[in-house]
Amino acid sequence: MSAKSKIVASAINAYLSSSPLRHSMYNAGRILRGGQRRAKLYYRADDPYSHLLVQVGPRLVREFGFEVEIVPVAKPGLSANPAPEMLLQHAIRDAAILAESYSLSFPAGAAPPPEDRIRRAHAVLLQPRSPETQLQVAEELGEAVWRDDGAALARVVERHGGVSGESVRPALDANYAALERAGHYQSGMLHYGGDWYWGIDRWLVLLWDTVLIAFLATLFGFIGAFVLCFPAARNLNSNSWSYFICRRILEFGRSVPELVFALIFVFSFGIGPIPGVLAIALHSCGALGKLFSEINENVDLGPADGVAAAGGNWFQKIAYAVVPQVFPNFMSYTLLRFEINVRAASVVGFVGAGGIGQELMTVIRQFIYQDISAIVLMLVLAVILIDVSCEKLRHKAIGEVKSI
Numbered sequence: 001m002s003a004k005s006k007i008v009a010s011a012i013n014a015y016l017s018s019s020p021l022r023h024s025m026y027n028a029g030r031i032l033r034g035g036q037r038r039a040k041l042y043y044r045a046d047d048p049y050s051h052l053l054v055q056v057g058p059r060l061v062r063e064f065g066f067e068v069e070i071v072p073v074a075k076p077g078l079s080a081n082p083a084p085e086m087l088l089q090h091a092i093r094d095a096a097i098l099a100e101s102y103s104l105s106f107p108a109g110a111a112p113p114p115e116d117r118i119r120r121a122h123a124v125l126l127q128p129r130s131p132e133t134q135l136q137v138a139e140e141l142g143e144a145v146w147r148d149d150g151a152a153l154a155r156v157v158e159r160h161g162g163v164s165g166e167s168v169r170p171a172l173d174a175n176y177a178a179l180e181r182a183g184h185y186q187s188g189m190l191h192y193g194g195d196w197y198w199g200i201d202r203w204l205v206l207l208w209d210t211v212l213i214a215f216l217a218t219l220f221g222f223i224g225a226f227v228l229c230f231p232a233a234r235n236l237n238s239n240s241w242s243y244f245i246c247r248r249i250l251e252f253g254r255s256v257p258e259l260v261f262a263l264i265f266v267f268s269f270g271i272g273p274i275p276g277v278l279a280i281a282l283h284s285c286g287a288l289g290k291l292f293s294e295i296n297e298n299v300d301l302g303p304a305d306g307v308a309a310a311g312g313n314w315f316q317k318i319a320y321a322v323v324p325q326v327f328p329n330f331m332s333y334t335l336l337r338f339e340i341n342v343r344a345a346s347v348v349g350f351v352g353a354g355g356i357g358q359e360l361m362t363v364i365r366q367f368i369y370q371d372i373s374a375i376v377l378m379l380v381l382a383v384i385l386i387d388v389s390c391e392k393l394r395h396k397a398i399g400e401v402k403s404i
Contacts, residue, residue, distance in 0.1 A: 037065070037066035037067070037192070038066060038067040038068075038069055038131070038192075039060075039066055039067070039068050039069070039190055039191065039192040040068075040069050040071050040182075040190070040191045040192075041053060041054065041057060041068050041069065041070050041071065041189075041190050041191075042071050042073050042175070042179045042184065042187050042188070042189045042190075042191065043070050043071060043072050043073065043125065043138060043187055043188075044072065044073060044075070044118075044122075044187040044188070045072075045113065045117070045118045045121035045122055045125075045141060045142065045145050046088070046112065046113050046118045046145070047091065047186075047187045047188050048088075048091045048092050048094070048095030048106060048110075048146070048188075049091060049095065049187070049188030050142070050187050050188040051095070051106060051139075051142035051145075051146060052095055052098060052099060052102075052104050052106065052188075053188055053190060054070070054135060054138045054139050054142055055104045055105060055139055055142075056102075056104070057135045058135060060190075061132075061135075066192070067131040067132075068131055068135060068190070069131050069134070070125055070131075070134045070135065070138050071175050071178070071179075072122045072125045072126055072171070072172055072175060073172055073175045073176040073179050073187050074169070074172035074173050074175070074176040076176070076185050076186060076187075080185035080186065081185075081186070088112055092110055092111075092112070095110075096108045096109075096110070105143065106146065107146055107147050110146050110147075110148075111148070113145045113146065113148065117144075117145050117150070117153055118145065119165070119168060120153065120157055120162070121141040121142075121144075121145055121153070122168055122172060123157075123162035123163050123164075123165065123168050124137060124141060124156065124157055124160055124161070124162040125137065125138060125141065125162075126162065126163045126167070126168060126171050126172075127160065127161055127162050127163055129160070137156065137160050140152075140156050141153065141156055144156060179191075183366070183367035183368065183369065184366070184367065199371070199374075200374075202359075203356060203359065203374070203375060203378060204378075206355060206356035206358075206359050207355075207356050207378055207379070207382055209273060209354060209355045209356070210342065210345045210346055210349065210354075210355035210356045210357065210382075211342060211345075211382065211386075212273070213273050213276045213277050213280065213341075213345040213353075213354055213355050214280065214338060214341035214342040214344070214345040215338065216277045216281070217276070217277045217278075217279075217280035217281040217284055217341050217344075217345070218280075218281075218284055218334060218337055218338040218341050220277070220281035220284075220285070221280070221281045221282070221283070221284025221285040221287075221288055221337065221341075222284070222288060222330075222334050222337075224253075224281070224285035224289070225250075225284070225285050225286075225287075225288035225289035225291075225292050226292065226330070228246045228249060228250055228285070228289045228293075229246075229250075229288075229289050229292030229293045229295075229296055230293075230296060230318050230322070231243060231246045232246035232247050232250060232289060232293040232296075233293045233296035233297045234297060235296070235297050235299075235301065236296055236297075236304075236318070236322065246289075247293075249286075249289075250285070250286045250289035250290055250293070251286065251290075252286065253282050253283060253284075253285045253286025253287070253289070254283060254286030254287045254289075254290060255286070256282070256283065257283070258279045258280050258282075258283045258344050258347070258348055259279075259347060259348060259350075259351065261278065261279035261280075261282050261283060262275050262276060262279035262348040262351050262352075262353040263351050264279075265278050265279055265353070266351055266352045266353055271352035271353075271354075271358075272352075272353075272354050273353070273354030273355065274354075275348075275352070275353040275354070276345055276348045276349065276353030276354045276355060279348055279353060280341050280344050280345060280348065283344075284337055284341060287337065288333060288334065288337055291333045292326070292330055292333070295326050295329050295330070295333075296322065296326060299322055299325045299326060300325065301321075303320075303321035303322075303325070304317040304321040304322060306321070307320050307321045331394065332394050335390040335393065335394050336390075338386070338390060339383060339386055339387055339390060342379075342382065342383055342386055343379075343383060345357065346360065346379055349361065356375060356378070356379070359375065360372070360375045360376070363375065
């Protein structure tokens with residue numbers, strides 16, 4: 001084993017051994033302390049999205065096993081929300097559509113609630129209570145506020161109580177400052193500040209999807225390039241028309257970026273891994289076909305002349321005289337392309353073409369920096385592992401070919 005391989009293997013081994021250990025120790029400590037994973041729902045009573053998210057909260061608790069803490073916040077400033085009236089009108093319209101689509105509760109044609117009811121609702125939610133009770137209270141308050149039901153709001157206030165009026169504004173401002181520190185600027189936001197690799201199980205599945213997308217795209221690209229590279233080589237094809245057509249097809253495939261192909265296929269086939277496979281396969285076909293044809297133009301034609309002298313046709317010359325000379329180089333470039341395609345598969349996920357790229361784009365848009373760093377590190381380690389594996393496979397295959 002080379003020095004480079006030893007260093008890389010040691011680094012990967014140290015990472016794999018320490019990260020799960022750290023994760024297990026964190027969970028063990030939390031269980032011994034009697035704690036539970038907790039997500040913060042930054043809430044405003046006059047935010048339609050907050051009201052919808054409160055209704056979804058119990059489902060999240062049942063599905064993922066963590067607590068949801070309601071954190072009322074102040075209104076964002078003009079720098080974060082330069083057109084608050086327009087945003088609220090659009091939010092009310094969208095909330096009615098979402099509520100109907102997902103079997104939630106939001107009145108159609110609702111009007112912005114008055115300021116005094118918003119303040120009373122926040123005073124109730126600032127009163128400390130258990131997370132389960134707080135979710136129920138927030139849902140009751142939201143129903144009363146958005147249905148403009150003063151009597152129902154008064155009953156909730158009387159039943160659950162609230163903090164004093166003068167302490168509401170400072171508490172809301174302090175909570176909004178915490179929201180900004182978490183990297184967000186609007187209410188209706190669910191923030192989980194757990195351990196670094198809290199989503200490792202789901203991210204590994206998405207990473208594996210990314211590797212599969214790259215593998216299938218490389219396989220299909222190799223097949224297309226293998227078929228087109230022989231007629232695209234000047235010394236192997238005397239027909240100018242087929243040579244011209246194959247060259248232009250390869251140029252088209254490699255001249256259009258994978259991201260552009262991915263956008264086209266996502267529009268045609270919808271979000272998922274199929275657009276990613278097709279986009280990367282087309283580009284790989286063009287890139288590999290160009291390299292393969294250049295390799296073909298440097299082969300020794302002596303064996304091909306021998307096959308022709310024995311009565312072999314064009315296909316037999318390619319199969320028995322050219323392919324044995326060029327196949328080791330073909331495989332070397334294909335493995336290199338596979339490494340490139342793993343990175344490309346992550347990028348095309350940004351536009352909905354499957355894999356971990358979609359998750360990475362989501363956390364980038366939400367400014368969740370700990371998740372961004374975790375996913376990027378996973379990608380780097382995956383590429384290093386693939387690079388080491390492909391290097392060993394390439395050297396082993398080339399050695400076997402030379403020994404035959």
